[in-house]
Amino acid sequence: MAFDDDEALDTFITEARELLESLEGGLLQLEADPDDVETINAIFRSAHTLKGSSGLFGLDHLVGFAHVMETLLGHVREGTVRVTPELISILLPCADHIHRYVEGVAEGRIEPSAAEVAESEALLARLAPFDSVAEVPAETAAAPSDETPEAAVPRAWNLRLRFGPDCLRNGMDPLALLRYLGSLGTIERITVDDSALPGASDMDPETSYLAFEAELSTEAPKSEIESVFDFVREDSDIRIVPRDQDEFIGRIASMPDRDRLGDVLQESGAVTPGEIDEALRIQRERTRAGGTVPIGQVLIEQGIAPPAVVEAALRRQLRTADSRSSDTQTIRIDAGRLDRLIDLVGELVIAQAGVGVHDRLSEAQSQVTRLIDEVRHSALALRMVPIGLTLRRFERVVRDVCVDLGKEVHLTITGGDAEMDKALVERISDPLTHLVRNSLDHGIESPDDRRRMGKPARGQLRLNAYHDAGSIVIEVSDDGRGLDRDRILAKAVDRGLVPAGAMLTDHEVFDLVFEPGFSTAETVSSLSGRGVGMDVVRRNVAALRGNIEVDSVRGQGATIRIRLPLTLAIIDGFLVEVGSSSFIVPLDRVTECVEFPADDRDHDHMNLRGEVLPFIRLHQLFGLDGEDARRQSVVVVEQSGQRTGLVVDALLGEFQTVIKPLGPLFSELKCVSGSTILGNGDVALILDVGPLITEYADLERTRYATSGYPGRRMAATRC
Amino acid sequence: MGKTILVVDDSASVRQVVSIALKGAGYDVLQGSDGVDALKQLDGRRIHLIISDVNMPNMDGITFVAEAKKLPAYKFTPIIMLTTESQEDRKRQAQVAGAKAWVTKPFQPEQMLAAVSKLIAP
């Protein structure tokens, strides 16, 4: 609700320009002389005045922004926040921001543009670390009582008003308050009680002796009536009691469960929060004096609430205790129970899949299919939480690391409302921390280096999350030095990871940083150099069935992209058969399926379009009985750039798989991540492709050394 | 006969908006741009209500209120202080100085009008 007066708005704009000029001048002066108290005061006043006057014109954006600045500057003034060049360098763009916004207002744009909102959020985020006390801007509009929503029907109230003896001397005139009271409704009856007037010789004409009793009929809630007497409350005795108690008693009886008497009374509208506080204060005093009194008794004795209403509230409270079912908004559920539900839904999905095979025609069946799918989605949604909270934790990390490293970095967080499985959120936090520190440590240059390269001294770090094709993608990007392709390649050749002279794409080169023991940083800092490399990050991500990749332009920055499934509970699987057993390969690991060439049967590798593809015979790996099928297939799987073929007897196609964790007995088992139940009731093991590939590679090496038999050894390590 | 209100704030736009609102409700308005200026404005005139900001150059609102209260003509004049949520200690100082009513900044003109009419009729 803006104040609509062009002339006044012009005054405001002129004034705002002047204030900003002096604000800016002051900041620059402060940079030269950080202890100049006069300047600090002047700057504070500018922000303060800006906030105050913008509020009058309903410029809420500016009110909120200036409020944070004002609060921060207030702490500077009190000496709890120190003036540093860093502080100044952030306050100056804040002033610029206000300047641009004010010019927008001058052109008639009251609402900030999306860009301005984003800019202000970014600036406020940068201010925040300086002042942990900085809070959300105060509410602009005073809403007298929104917690007691009441139908606007006139109601009668009895008021007993005894004003403090000094109220007249304080300039508080009861007649003026009563006149204002009348504006809330109708004063049906009012009497002046002069019984406290002393004899003429004892009377001080400046002392207040009069009391008033009034009957007010109004639609306003009690809290609004009470607020009339805000300015005199401290020394006065103000009692406001509903005339029609039955209405409150009825409302209390029909109220949802409440634990506390005060809450019941407050919600009924019979008593205001302020009155409860007062009663509690009196109760505490009494307790201190040795006598414990119930709050209800205090309320009655003080005339705050009529006995009948208090009694009704007590009855209500008792009923709550009997049948307590608290918290209607959110329910805390044991995660195990939730898993059990999801598990059951999963089985339902499976069972239904079995039915679906036999009867695809029935319309009712397809209806059930759809419903089960929805149930599955909503069951999974129960585990979903926004990732924002996890991302926001990095504000602090960035700030602290920057202080340690003497760097200036601005963190932008976007997409914090993207949701993912709670279990995933918890487990992605460590890899993310590593990536953020890595960016700060090795990616973003020191301010001096940046300036030399013609970049802004302050680096940009961005955390972004979004949903993409059933996955969640989390990006960590910086505008730092980027990856040095040549150096990575040289090092890889040095370590024997790549043959010298190999022609690799950028992507292939960048992927090398995820190799174990690979680090290009010349100096190891206290932050990142903990022996935990990018290979661990990749392993962690892979363990969550995700993948990770890097994009980089030398000198301009790097983006690391983590792609994760939304949930760990259900995967899209690829069902294969080996002998009489079924296995599930996670579909996102499968790149293609090819026929097993008959002439490669005696080798352990095959030719796939000119490339050598090693393969694993699942039949042997798991020591299964029976002969190989006559025509076998190879499922090509890929993990972390490594490709391997899995030799199977039959391809049964895609299969939505509910993962059932293996029992503790099998916790040592490496190549299997879980099991699932098939439509026909059979159990299928879910293959864990990562360990399968690495484990097998290890075995290969051992085999060369000892001529052992890989399949048997693998089977032996299972239990 | 309209009652007279003195509005003291270093922001011209705040003074202007408050003045327009108060005049619209039938009050007469005087303005002061800081404590020193406001004391000059008093000048023994009959003032029914003073609205003052706290933070002002030259002389802040609390000093101004304390000074005004020393003058016999304004000993009992009601005073509305413009405070902010973050200034609880300043609010207490203002109360000691003699300002018993307050409006929290930022405010809407109608909030100011409500506070004023609790204290004096037009």
Next chain:
Amino acid sequence: MNHDTRAVELRDELTIQTAAVEFPRLLAALDKNATVRVGLAGVTEMDTAGLQLLLAVRREARRLGGDAEFHDASDAVRAALAIVHLDDKLRPAGGAG
């Protein structure tokens, strides 16, 4: 019974600003068994202190065996009294009592 009638005129403000001056002045006009007629035509402003003052004067007059009568209330006085439902003679409005 000596029925003495005196007249006092109040003018300008009858408020907290003037109460300390007006109160003794009014009390001085009271006497045993005397009725004081207080003219309110010249009162330009009245607040709670003014109301309280008139009520106190009336009580004191009655205690002395006389009375205080108010007449010719100005608009400012009537407006103030109306807030607390008193008529221009400072009697509860609506006649009862």
